[in-house]
Amino acid sequence: MSAIPTSTSVSESAVIEAPFSAVWHLIKLSSFSTFWSKLSKSETVKGTSPETDIVKWTFADGTELDVKQEEHSSIDHYITYSVISSQPALSYTSVVSTIRLYPITSGKHEGHTYITWSGNFSSDADAGVIEDAKFKRREALADLAKAASKQ
Template sequence: MSSPATSNYAVESAVIKAPLTSVWHLIKLGDFSKWWSALQSSGPASAGISNEADVFEWKFKDGTTLHVKQEEHSSLRHSISYSVLTAEPALSYSSVISTITLFAVTSGAEEGSTFVQWTGSFSSDADVGVLEDGKYKRREALADLAKAVKA
């Protein structure tokens, strides 16, 4: 019996009651531990981890360590994309590319706020549990980001 087909794309979003410039200032891969409570530390990866440029090490409080590579950074689109190069313990799937994009809310009740969208495009070998975990972690991180902006 084959497993049910799943979408390997996760998207979470939130409206953060702060101007886009205040939120965008925090969206740097090496600074995520300043606002994401799940992270113990984040910063440039040690020499020798990868020959790639723009590689950062994220150490989570649960003991997981990720080496993430910044794939794209756009100050024009207020967007950053990153992939996971290595993980300890190893991931149960081949790859994921995540993108965080910010949009200014320009009218309506939330005018002056920032709409933040955090997506994850997982390889086809990622199962439903991986997608659910990614969804939960993104929601938690977005809540932490909103708290950090208000602080």
């Protein structure tokens, strides 16, 4: 039986009915557990170099991911991160994700926030990995919307 060909990228988006500043304030890798219900803990990894931002995400099911912030822009309002280690091990080699926010400045959603969360996986990621990533992002965006609306 051969593997089913699949795209190795995923992108989810949402309009969050909260001011841009309330949403952007929550987009720090070490703060994800404050809004994402799947995470029980998100904490900065000690002992790394000052130039390297690594955060350990502990999921409710016990899975631990070490994520490294690759880019951060307070001007263009995005962060890019990669998974550098996982317990248990991932079934694919790598993934790089970007979360990008845009203030909605006109129309019926004026004053709210548009957000995208994309992921680009290595070619050994199968359809199950991509589907899982899609649903995790959707759940996290819904959780983010709830948290931002309480700000």
